[in-house]
Amino acid sequence: MRRITNLILLSLTLFSIPTVYGAESSEPFRIIDNIYWVGSTYGSYLITTPEGHILHDTGTNAMHDDIVSNVEKLGFDVQDIKIMISSHAHFDHVQGHRLMQELTGAQVVALGGDAAALEAGQDNSAGGFRGLEPVEVDRVIEDGDTVTLGGVSLSALWAPGHTQGATVWMTTVEEEGNSYSVAFRGGEIPNDGVPLFGNPRHASVVEDTYMTLERLKTLTPPDLLLHNHPQSLDRPLNPALPVNPACFTCLDAEGFTAMVERSEARFEENLEQARQEQ
Numbered sequence: 001m002r003r004i005t006n007l008i009l010l011s012l013t014l015f016s017i018p019t020v021y022g023a024e025s026s027e028p029f030r031i032i033d034n035i036y037w038v039g040s041t042y043g044s045y046l047i048t049t050p051e052g053h054i055l056h057d058t059g060t061n062a063m064h065d066d067i068v069s070n071v072e073k074l075g076f077d078v079q080d081i082k083i084m085i086s087s088h089a090h091f092d093h094v095q096g097h098r099l100m101q102e103l104t105g106a107q108v109v110a111l112g113g114d115a116a117a118l119e120a121g122q123d124n125s126a127g128g129f130r131g132l133e134p135v136e137v138d139r140v141i142e143d144g145d146t147v148t149l150g151g152v153s154l155s156a157l158w159a160p161g162h163t164q165g166a167t168v169w170m171t172t173v174e175e176e177g178n179s180y181s182v183a184f185r186g187g188e189i190p191n192d193g194v195p196l197f198g199n200p201r202h203a204s205v206v207e208d209t210y211m212t213l214e215r216l217k218t219l220t221p222p223d224l225l226l227h228n229h230p231q232s233l234d235r236p237l238n239p240a241l242p243v244n245p246a247c248f249t250c251l252d253a254e255g256f257t258a259m260v261e262r263s264e265a266r267f268e269e270n271l272e273q274a275r276q277e278q
Contacts, residue, residue, distance in 0.1 A: 028070035031250065032180065032224065032243045033173035034152065038070035039063065042092050043228035043249050045184065046071055047171075049150025052082035055106065056169065056184050057228055058096030061133075067096070068103070081106045083149055087228050088166035088187040089114035090123065091131025098135040107138040109147055111156055113164025113202075115140040125163040126194040126202040154184075157219070161212035161267075162187025164202055170222065175242045183222035183256070188212060188263035189270075196274040209267055216260045221253035231255070 026040045036046040038055075040063045047054040053076060058067065071078045081104045086094045089110070097118065101108055110118050117124045121134030141147075143158035147169075157168040166187035173180050189209050190196065199205050223241060227249040237243065238252040251259060 026066070026070075028074050029244050029246050030074075031226070031247050032182070033175050035173065035182065035226070036074055037247065037249070038067050038074070040066040040070075043087075043226065045226060046074070046076065046081075047152060047154070048076060049152045051150030052080045054083045054085060054147065054149055054152070054154070055081045055100065056085050057087055057093045058084065058100045060092055060095045060131075061099060064096045064099045067100070079104055083147060084108050085147060085154065085169055086110060086114065086118075086167070087169075087185055088125075088163040089117040089132065090125065090127075090129060090163060091133075093228055094118060094135075095131055095133055098133045101135055108135055109139045109141060110137050111141050111143070111145075111158055111165040111167045113160065114167070115165060117163070117165070123163075124201045126190040126196070126199050126205045128194075128201050129191075157183075157186070157215065159186040159188070159212040159215060161189045161205070161209035162191075164208070166212075168216075168219075178242075180223040180241070181220070182224045182226065183219075185225055185227045188216065188260065189267040192266075192270060196271060197278060206271065213260065213264050213267065217264075221256045223253055225251040225256045225259070227251060227259075 028036055028038045030036050034048045038044050038046045039059055042059045043057055044059050044067050045056040068078050084106045097108060113124055115137045118135050119137050121132045123129045123132050141156055146153050146155045154169045154171045159166045159168050168186040169184040171182050173182055190205055196206055230248045231251055233255050241252050243250050
């Protein structure tokens, strides 16, 4: 039991569920075209349109006031947020949905298993982490569906390795007369230390993770990936990519490919360990 507990604690530190839950103030900025960073501890992105705005991820409840303030600092009205989408249904990325929906009346959009998790306020991923709060989901989408507002469209790629409805959202932007493909990270593999065999919440987690990795490997690498946690490339971003240099969650196409390769290797390691412990 102590070994399992230690593995879960290690997972919380290394992967997508940090042990520090409070907000850290971060100034907002424009990343590229109509996409803005408005988050703090974790990623939250505002996609603006002439007919209202789309908010990607709301983070934790502790981030709510910072996100509202950041939207206003950029000169936008938080009441103009019409749609909320998400990367995956873990509390560090969607706990704030309820507060934001209450404030703005925005439509919550989610895919499959993540929609169920949001409605129930119950994490149904392999980890089953605490902290989700129930929120009404206005539109349940499927793989390949699109969200459109004010001439801006984002398409959903189902990637159910990290959570059952993890979603890579993809769009195209214009900057300096050129077009760039942009993807918002959904999730790749289960958190370290979670049960991979006989999981009571996500029974098909192994198969779904293999499917996710295959989909990400065959996807044309986006020019820009917007992660929901700070990243370090240990090198400058592709100089041909006209993004704000302040973007600490940005990965270029090469960085995206490397991220997927690392995730696959990590999953194989975790899977082998799980087999040995059966």
